[in-house]
Amino acid sequence: MNASQKAYDQLIARLKQAALLSSCSAILEWDEQTYLPADGASHRADQLSMMAGMVHQEATSPETGDLLNELESASEWEEDSVEQANIREARHEYDRMTKLPRQLVEELSRVATLSHHAWVKARKENQFNDFLPWLEKMIGLKREQAASLGSEGQTAYDALLDEYEPGATSEMIEQAFTPLRNELVKLVSAIKESGIVPDVSLLTRKYPVAKQREFSLSAAEKIGFDFNAGRLDIAAHPFCSGIGPGDCRLTTRYDEHHFPGAFFGTLHEAGHGIYEQGLLKEYFGTPVGSSTSLGIHESQSRMWENLVGRSRPFWNCFYQSAQQQFPEALADVAQDDFYRAINDVRPSYIRVEADEVTYNLHIMLRFELEQALISGDLQPADVEAAWNEKFTSYFGITPDTPANGCLQDVHWSAGLIGYFPTYALGNMYAAHFFNAADSELGGLDDLIARGEFGPLKEWLNQKIHQHGKRYRANRLLEVVTGETLSHVPLVDQLNRKYGELYNL
């Protein structure tokens, strides 16, 4: 074994150790959102804060720095090889982590846990002011974090964004968002003018929770999520957590009188889960065994949720069993009416329940507000007013309560700032990938209509999942599709689908 190989193996062992420790935190975090008793929040904050500090210590050990220096001065790594990617991404992470004082990492973790619980309560009680002190504390810490992380010429916001979408900048995102925004506004307006208004009341009939759970589980399993290596539980704000090999956890929430929430939510999280389950087990704990970016992650979840789950062929395959599962709600509903209802486009308050067209506008609003919060142009105390004002100008309606407005999302309470734009990036990536799969697999519509999800899942496994962080998001897009990120594929898909639905 040559010296570089030895150093490489040592680096990998160190990375795996830190990841194993971090995966213990992931269970504590999952538990916090699913099963933690109310009075256990403070102890959980102590646990997570300590673990964050230990992960930080492990990830910033000087030995890792020495190994990286040694490996970078060797030049034997092939372009795009697993080794090169692991060294590149380990360096990126090491540099980020060493810029952060351990105390700040622990404090961010502790405040995130406590702030999360304050948010749950404030949202339930519809009191923005009860959450405000936590938001202030969190924004303060995130500004501090951005100041530690930031490099020459980088905005504070971009320093945060880089954690979720490595290499992305808000300028780049804005370049994609601007034409997308224009096209979406046109489409929303054309839909409004069409005069066609689907009957969505059929989606709020009675859908017994146990039946919803059964139906969601079965759909998630059919599209390829492996429940021997995963679970589905309930959480106030649904998420997917890839704990480690053989253990990936989805969450959803049920409302007896709202079918789409749990069903499409589960497909969405199962899409994340299929990505996590598609990472190579032997690379667990290394960059190449980890998802490449949140934008790519969202491309997977949004693809299964929308491009598959809200498509006509999907319901050609599933509608009959939906009627059998929910006879009270659907026996007298024609498939076409159901299909129109689940694709109803109209301004609404809640992002996670928004249709595919207006969804991205919800993201742009958050993207603008959080940039202003980090730059200091917006103060936390003014968030509620700013939200409502912007929302009214984007959607033509004003949130009636904070729970339907600035308190609806978990992210800011958890310190996830710079995360939102990855959702819209995901929609754009998904459109690129879906077109490529469609053309390479000889037409996805027929496969989906026959309930054959295996070919698409395996295509995603091969083209995207198994590479982990071997390629960064834009490079992955290029490798898989030969294209660079653009709003055009998404806009074309939306115009085609909704043009047909609304006779445009």
Add this chain to the structure above:
Amino acid sequence: MNASQKAYDQLIARLKQAALLSSCSAILEWDEQTYLPADGASHRADQLSMMAGMVHQEATSPETGDLLNELESASEWEEDSVEQANIREARHEYDRMTKLPRQLVEELSRVATLSHHAWVKARKENQFNDFLPWLEKMIGLKREQAASLGSEGQTAYDALLDEYEPGATSEMIEQAFTPLRNELVKLVSAIKESGIVPDVSLLTRKYPVAKQREFSLSAAEKIGFDFNAGRLDIAAHPFCSGIGPGDCRLTTRYDEHHFPGAFFGTLHEAGHGIYEQGLLKEYFGTPVGSSTSLGIHESQSRMWENLVGRSRPFWNCFYQSAQQQFPEALADVAQDDFYRAINDVRPSYIRVEADEVTYNLHIMLRFELEQALISGDLQPADVEAAWNEKFTSYFGITPDTPANGCLQDVHWSAGLIGYFPTYALGNMYAAHFFNAADSELGGLDDLIARGEFGPLKEWLNQKIHQHGKRYRANRLLEVVTGETLSHVPLVDQLNRKYGELYNL
């Protein structure tokens, strides 16, 4: 602040840090038994093994040793004070831990996790031989552990026992068990000769699981378990885990056609939980904030399960609501017949479902077998035959399957050897404590019949729980009751209760 006080504060901070880390493991262990996907077992073994090593490192740090030396040479600690107890017990734990090599601790943890999953499968499939390799591995590790821990003149088994019942020896236990065994055999035989055989078929009628859950939850809450600071979930082998302040978790299992399992199981675990919830939060992580021994722990669980839950006054209070909860099963059943059924005494295979009288014989059998396993007088390969032979001689019946025999309990798979005798100790302690409470509170029967559990719970909080490890088990018994451990109170209680039931 004097020097000793400073050293004491530093010691406490160190102990709390180790306990906080350990409480993270406790969540991983709880999750392993409740929600872990099948394919996640190997990753979980890696997580727990790493955590065990880290806890070990923290608990054995030379700085802790130095602090203990310094504190022991100071002499200002009052007899029975919190400080003295914390130093005494910290020393005990430190000495135990430093005797164990970290590698052995990690290996024990890793094997326990994997072995547990092998046991679940082997038990389900009724194949002792599938579990045998794991049992061999575990017994080998436990012998190694005993060899590391043992001190001059101590048997290997006693070195293990000391972890669960500090200060206890098998000789001392045998001294209590021998007269207890004689009295129990007499009582069992008298019951058999009475010719009275309660109709237990009413307990295996249909008790819908959701209704059982509701009823068990409500009973656990009524006796004083706080569900804002705890939960009840399902596990193959029920247990209680006190994670930390505000977070204590009970588990049970349901069988639609067996009422006592989940109901008395939940009361039992709630008894453990009430102890955990009664520890003082401010002492969390220190010996005085931790339960004193498993024997005392069992005294709490067995008291609520049996002395309260299987008593006549308890059902005076609860039977009407049981009938309302389970009309299909109980509408036509007289309270007295129900009371007789839940107190039916007869030889049976499964320890956790055994009546109060034969229960202790199940323990003695295990106590004898595991002593032989550790001394080497019994080889793991011979466990099934030895179990069946001994069982036949104790109970007059022979287990029909390994699942009803030597595969029924989780303990050995998890490395819990030396744990079983604490159950029977618990029964004896419970009898002592219950008599004392009865006399100090002016008659428990009336309180229980009125559903007033508060006075007993608070008495236990005051007399037992809040002290944690301030007193070791026997000293606690002396402080609370003025008595020393004896089989007499338990035998008297059993003779009185079953004398009345069986006209003896």
